[in-house]
Amino acid sequence: MELLQLHQSGPIARIVINHPARKNAFSRAMWRTLPSLVAAATSEPQTRLLTLVGVQPGLFAAGADISEFEHTYITPGEGAVASREIQVAVDALENCPLPVVALIDGPCVGGGVALAVACDLRIASAQARFAVTPTRLGLSYHPDDLRRLVRACGLAAASELLMGGQLWPAERALRCGLVNQVWPSAVFAEQSQALLHAIAANSLDGTRAIKQGLRAVMANDSIGLTQAAHTFLDLFQGRDFTEGRDAFLQKRPANFPSHHKGAAI
Numbered sequence: 001m002e003l004l005q006l007h008q009s010g011p012i013a014r015i016v017i018n019h020p021a022r023k024n025a026f027s028r029a030m031w032r033t034l035p036s037l038v039a040a041a042t043s044e045p046q047t048r049l050l051t052l053v054g055v056q057p058g059l060f061a062a063g064a065d066i067s068e069f070e071h072t073y074i075t076p077g078e079g080a081v082a083s084r085e086i087q088v089a090v091d092a093l094e095n096c097p098l099p100v101v102a103l104i105d106g107p108c109v110g111g112g113v114a115l116a117v118a119c120d121l122r123i124a125s126a127q128a129r130f131a132v133t134p135t136r137l138g139l140s141y142h143p144d145d146l147r148r149l150v151r152a153c154g155l156a157a158a159s160e161l162l163m164g165g166q167l168w169p170a171e172r173a174l175r176c177g178l179v180n181q182v183w184p185s186a187v188f189a190e191q192s193q194a195l196l197h198a199i200a201a202n203s204l205d206g207t208r209a210i211k212q213g214l215r216a217v218m219a220n221d222s223i224g225l226t227q228a229a230h231t232f233l234d235l236f237q238g239r240d241f242t243e244g245r246d247a248f249l250q251k252r253p254a255n256f257p258s259h260h261k262g263a264a265i
Contacts, residue, residue, distance in 0.1 A: 003030050006037045011048040011200040011259070013041035018055040023062035026111055028072060031064075031085045035092035042098055045261055048200045048207070050096055052119060053103040057185070058127060060102075063110025066137075086111065087144055093118040094148065097208055099199055103192050104128045104179065113161075114141075117148040120211065122179040123195065125188035128170040130178060132161050151218060153178040203240040204258035 005016040015037050017024045041050050054060045064086065073079040093100055093115060102119040109131045116122050132149070134141050141149070141162060149158045157176035161168065170182045183191045199207070209231045216224030235241055239257040247254035 002033075003027065004033045004037060006040055008041070008044060008047065011046055012051065012196055013044065013047045013049070014051045014053055015041070016053055016055050017059070017061055019065075020055060020059055022065055022067070023107065024054050024059045024112075025062040025065040025067075026086075026115075027065045028068060028082060028085060031082075031089040034089040038092040038096050042096060046259075047098060048204050048259065049196055050098050050100045051103055051196060052093070052100065052115060054105060057125075057188075058106040060104045060106045060108045060128065061112030061115055062107055063112050063114075083142065086114075087142060090114050090118045090145065090148075097211065099207055099211065101192075101196060101199070103188075105185070105188055107131075109133065113149065114145040117145070117152040117178075121195075122152075123192050124170045124173065124179040124182045125185045126170055126182060127185050128173070128179070128182070130161070130168040130170075130173045131165065133165040135163065136165050201253070203244060203254070203256045204261075205235060205238060205240045205256070206244075206258075209235060 213228035
């Protein structure tokens with residue numbers, strides 16, 4: 001059984017973390033596999049949304065598989081290769097042109113948090129738990145992971161999470177902005193699916209432009225901001241806007257042309 005699996009269901013693609021024997025900890029093979037699954041999902045014309053989810057309730061991701069560390073980091077060179085594999089995997093989520101949603105039901109620890117904060121949205125069940133514990137192992141956190149964590153919850157909360165190494169309940173994560181929503185476990189699947197379908201129903205052209213614009217804003221990228229401004233104006237001449245406007249005036253669901261494009265992303 002593959003430890004990472006790509007499932008496609010209409011407009012929603014799911015990357016399923018399937019390593020329950022290790023609490024969904026990521027092996028090196030899993031880190032290496034993730035970028036190709038993201039690419040495969042986004043290459044399908046019908047895909048409008050990517051989710052990252054554990055294989056069963058009560059599991060999300062327990063970070064990197066520490067049982068491999070003795071061999072993974074045996075030399076500085078091997079350690080550098082392994083670290084690069086992890087960052088390539090996490091970057092693939094962050095740079096995905098589609099919206100990416102982490103559905104967190106259970107422990108989200110270490111590298112699991114790195115994966116989650118690379119996603120655009122993080123939705124948690126009440127039984128989700130969060131911790132980042134490199135200091136317990138005499139380690140730090142990669143600067144790119146630090147950047148994404150601070151972006152998600154701010155410097156003060158990120159500092160406490162990293163330096164304290166404590167396990168945070170879902171409500172604590174919600175208060176600091178680490179997650180967007182927390183739902184009771186009994187309705188988590190239903191509520192999260194409703195949100196996914198709401199995102200997927202929107203204009204793909206508009207959603208992709210929003211994601212590109214947000215990325216430029218957060219990076220303070222002058223070239224990206226200029227491109228985002230041009231895209232903003234160009235969309236007023238687009239077919240999606242015509243359909244969205246007409247659907248609004250006619251009080252019917254929109255059937256956006258971008259949902260039916262044959263070209264891969």
